[in-house]
Amino acid sequence: MRLGPAVLEARSLTVSYGETRAVDAVDLALRPGSRTAIMGPSGSGKSTLVHALAGVVRPDAGEVWFEDERLDQLSEAERSRRRLSRMGMVFQFGDLVPELTVVENVMLPLQVLGEKARPARARALEMLDALGVADLADRRTGTVSGGQVQRAAVARSLVHGPSVVLADEPTGALDSLTAEQVLDTMVAVTSAAGAALVVVTHDHVVASHLDDLVVVRDGRVAEAAVA
């Protein structure tokens, strides 16, 4: 059992889209250094849960606490600022800026934090190298493959040393060997920083790289196994 306070916590979190209750009274506490897989059937609410934890989606009810602050009570601009500076996100369908190069996309979180271009580029290149895509650094993101975009998105989620990394199917477009390498990099970088890592996945091999498992069904936590 891990002691100490959670860095990110959902309390009775509920998110609805019209009549659909996508997340239904979920309690989830993510501690620094924890590694959690979120699994469950398609449509069970995994993405919505992660988006609410990140403050992208605002809950109808319940609370999201991030670094001792009520994230859900902040303005959109404040939530966005917290997310960009202190969280790393990998979205299911990627959200890199296609007009920017791969390395420019990875530099963005550092530049939001005020880092100068030269050190930001050097750090971004290191992270791209760790993910095996440094050779694509100067290609526009719109011209590289889905799996390469996914690896660049993972690099961007880790580059600024966030306290939480939330990744929605970060390896869905990758072959199994590359997927395991990407997972290992995510685990290594977050462990070194004492960050919490959350990965939504349908893949049991991916989940086996993580310590804790949360199974979501019909918007609820059906099972939770915490190491």
Ligand SMILES: Nc1ncnc2c1ncn2[C@@H]1O[C@H](COP(=O)(O)OP(=O)(O)OP(=O)(O)O)[C@@H](O)[C@H]1O
């Ligand atoms: N923007 C939206 N508008 C309306 N309904 C939505 C929206 N996003 C998700 N839903 C609904 O909310 C429920 C949960 O969806 P969500 O995408 O969170 O599930 P998921 O477990 O991540 O699915 P998958 O594994 O297929 O990605 C589903 O019933 C879905 O149809």
